Amino acid sequence: MTIEQPKISIKNLHKSFGKKIVLDGINLDVAAGESVVIIGGSGSGKSVLLKCILGLLQPEQGQIFLDGKDVVPMSARERKKSLSRFGMLFQGGALFDSLSVWENVAFGLIQAKGMDKEEARIIAVEKLGRVGLNADVADLHPSELSGGMQKRVGLARAIAGDPEIIFFDEPTTGLDPIMADVINRLIVECVKDLGATTITITHDMSSVRKIADKAAMIFKGKIIWQGPRDDIDHSGNDYVEQFIHGRAEGPIQMDVLKP
Amino acid sequence: MNFLATIGTFVISAFASLGNISIFAYNAVSHIFRPPFYFGLIWQQMLHIGYFSLPVVGMTALFTGAALAQQIYLGSERFNAEGTVAAIVVIGIVRELGPVLGGLMVAGRVSSAMAAELGTMRVTEQIDALVTLSTDPFKYLIAPRIIAAVITMPLLVIVANTIGVFGGFIIATEKLGFNEAAYLQITVDFLEWVDIRSSLVKAAVFGFFLSLMGSYHGYNSRGGAQGVGRATTDAVVSSFIMILLTNLLITITLFGNE
Numbered sequence: 001m002t003i004e005q006p007k008i009s010i011k012n013l014h015k016s017f018g019k020k021i022v023l024d025g026i027n028l029d030v031a032a033g034e035s036v037v038i039i040g041g042s043g044s045g046k047s048v049l050l051k052c053i054l055g056l057l058q059p060e061q062g063q064i065f066l067d068g069k070d071v072v073p074m075s076a077r078e079r080k081k082s083l084s085r086f087g088m089l090f091q092g093g094a095l096f097d098s099l100s101v102w103e104n105v106a107f108g109l110i111q112a113k114g115m116d117k118e119e120a121r122i123i124a125v126e127k128l129g130r131v132g133l134n135a136d137v138a139d140l141h142p143s144e145l146s147g148g149m150q151k152r153v154g155l156a157r158a159i160a161g162d163p164e165i166i167f168f169d170e171p172t173t174g175l176d177p178i179m180a181d182v183i184n185r186l187i188v189e190c191v192k193d194l195g196a197t198t199i200t201i202t203h204d205m206s207s208v209r210k211i212a213d214k215a216a217m218i219f220k221g222k223i224i225w226q227g228p229r230d231d232i233d234h235s236g237n238d239y240v241e242q243f244i245h246g247r248a249e250g251p252i253q254m255d256v257l258k259p
Numbered sequence: 260m261n262f263l264a265t266i267g268t269f270v271i272s273a274f275a276s277l278g279n280i281s282i283f284a285y286n287a288v289s290h291i292f293r294p295p296f297y298f299g300l301i302w303q304q305m306l307h308i309g310y311f312s313l314p315v316v317g318m319t320a321l322f323t324g325a326a327l328a329q330q331i332y333l334g335s336e337r338f339n340a341e342g343t344v345a346a347i348v349v350i351g352i353v354r355e356l357g358p359v360l361g362g363l364m365v366a367g368r369v370s371s372a373m374a375a376e377l378g379t380m381r382v383t384e385q386i387d388a389l390v391t392l393s394t395d396p397f398k399y400l401i402a403p404r405i406i407a408a409v410i411t412m413p414l415l416v417i418v419a420n421t422i423g424v425f426g427g428f429i430i431a432t433e434k435l436g437f438n439e440a441a442y443l444q445i446t447v448d449f450l451e452w453v454d455i456r457s458s459l460v461k462a463a464v465f466g467f468f469l470s471l472m473g474s475y476h477g478y479n480s481r482g483g484a485q486g487v488g489r490a491t492t493d494a495v496v497s498s499f500i501m502i503l504l505t506n507l508l509i510t511i512t513l514f515g516n517e
Contacts, residue, residue: 051387054387054390054391055390056387056390056391076395080393080395081393083390083391083392083393084393086391087391088388088391090384090387090388091384092383092384094383094384094385094387094388095385095388096380096385096388096389097385107392107394108392108393108394111392111393111394111399112392112393112394157392
């Protein structure tokens with residue numbers, strides 16, 4: 001097999017806030033079309049990693065290659081162009097509450113791609129249908145929707161521009177198990193349709209089992225284990241074992257247990 | 260030692276904020292003059308800032324103008340100089356009270372609202388979402404607010420000045436027994452172009468600072484509901500300080516050599 005260039009390649013990434021080190025030398029490769037799920041406890045730096053890749057945060061050290069091109073030193077204009085290839089589903093949905101549902105979904109199409117409103121609305125309604133929402137909700141405001149519906153609108157917004165790369169930040173957090181499964185399925189279907197490369201961060205093991213091709217665990221700013229999804233149940237790694245079984249006892253000590 | 264450390268920390272953080280605000284202001288202003296322009300959003304903000312502030316600004320001006328006329332009458336009566344009431348009211352309102360009180364009322368209403376809205380957008384990741392949708396938050400959120408405030412404040416202050424002078428007129432003619440025509444004649448005679456010009460310049464400057472402070476504190480808010488609350492308070496307090504400070508500077512610059 002020839003060495004294929006990874007879609008996203010992260011090399012020795014460091015990021016800290018003041019004295020607090022959040023990312024301490026992350027190395028991760030994501031192949032084109034692959035779905036990588038990153039697991040890890042709350043505050044382990046998962047969201048920060050995604051924000052560094054998107055350029056929302058500037059890392060202190062390290063490189064992030066996108067199709068072989070380092071995105072860290074990019075100018076604002078180049079970054080804007082590169083961002084149009086991304087879609088992101090935020091943890092809380094992050095829908096614009098001053099806009100209606102369809103305007104949220106069509107936002108990127110209208111603002112970044114300069115599509116006219118009529119056309120964008122048609123696509124928005126189509127994308128809403130894609131995530132199982134009918135045209136009735138298009139004119140509602142996000143505050144009128146339930147949590148699960150907001151997540152679905154967020155998903156529709158993330159896929160609206162047919163992105164090559166999609167990030168999902170805790171897509172099932174705060175949802176009941178059935179809605180979580182609905183979201184997981186939608187993610188798998190949408191990703192398959194688009195052929196997109198995805199990184200999902202979660203601490204929901206059912207998400208890992210449904211969406212991941214590859215899983216990686218982040219702990220104290222480092223990737224301590226990575227491998228194919230099916231290996232996660234016999235990883236031989238104490239940290240991973242403790243995490244997937246949700247035990248309080250083990251090598252990972254929560255601060256709350258310390259005296 | 261502890262005492263010195265406290266002062267040192269305070270001074271350093273004060274200079275750091277000043278630097279951050281300056282960088283923020285530079286970014287905001289540079290985005291104001293570069294396309295794309297969001298005219299719909301500017302118009303929406305103008306309605307928010309201007310039209311919906313009319314009642315509160317109008318009332319403030321009316322009552323202040325009336326109270327001013329009453330007090331000047333009581334003061335000038337002792338020197339048999341009642342004739343100066345109209346002149347002092349119009350100059351006091353147009354040069355100082357109209358723009359300053361208008362600015363403070365709008366700051367209380369609008370700067371806080373901007374900080375709360377942008378702060379909530381920050382903590383709910385809506386600002387990050389904007390960036391991922393290839394939209395610059397400075398262009399989409401901040402530039403329209405500043406443009407709208409700078410355009411709207413002078414218009415609002417013209418209304419405030421008119422109502423303020425009218426408030427004085429009512430008290431003077433209805434309660435203090437001034438002749439209506441004579442009062443208006445003195446008002447018109449004493450009002451100069453420089454007064455109106457300073458009033459409008461002040462209004463525009465105050466509009467800039469109150470929207471800048473609202474945007475800055477909201478955009479940089481951290482830490483959930485508490486952070487948004489703090490941003491709102493900081494926005495209003497810093498807007499007030501900037502308005503009073505720049506008012507003094509403009510007054511000294513324009514009238515200090517007369």
